[in-house]
Amino acid sequence: MPLGTPLYTPSYIPTGDEIAVFDTSEGTIRVQLAGKDAPIHVGNFVELAQKGFYNGLKFHRYVPGFVIQGGDPLGNGTGGPGYRIKGEWTTNPHNSHDDGALAMARSQMPDSAGSQFYFCLGPQHGLDGGYTVFGQTIEGKDVIAKLRVGSTINSITIENAAQ
Secondary structure (H helix, E strand, O other), X not given: OOOOOOEOOOOOOOOOOOEEEEEXXXXXXXXXXOOOXXXXXXXXXXXXXXXXXXXXXXXXXXXXXXXXXXXXXXXXXXXXXXXXXOOOOOOOOOOOOOOOEEEEOOOOOOOOEOOOEEEEOOOOHHHOOOOOEEEXXXXXXXXXXXXXXXXXXXXXXXXXXXX
């Protein structure tokens, strides 16, 4: 996203109880979202998921032992929702890229995240100081291990979402 693109503030206010359920071509993944630690990222992700933004998108980047990345409507690593959100890695007290962490991808500009996310394939603590973690996998790490470029996100639903 160009620097002139305004920062988006989601209207969804996370409760801290949200669980994202990823239905993928390889199986189901359940992620406890960190709404209290990264409210902008969780609010944005919940809004996109509830709109069906991620439905049918493919994972577009796989680096063995590092990350599997998706959430790009263009499928090549350059797409997004048409806006950007503020980074929260400096304000998130639990911003730890552990195995199975869900975090938001961005460009070299700090406040450039939008819709692209990644799952950590093992601990990646070198990313802690520059990328926002907004969830942790609670079921389906075996499914994450099977994801590759071209694997499909059939849908993402949010359990325990505020009304």
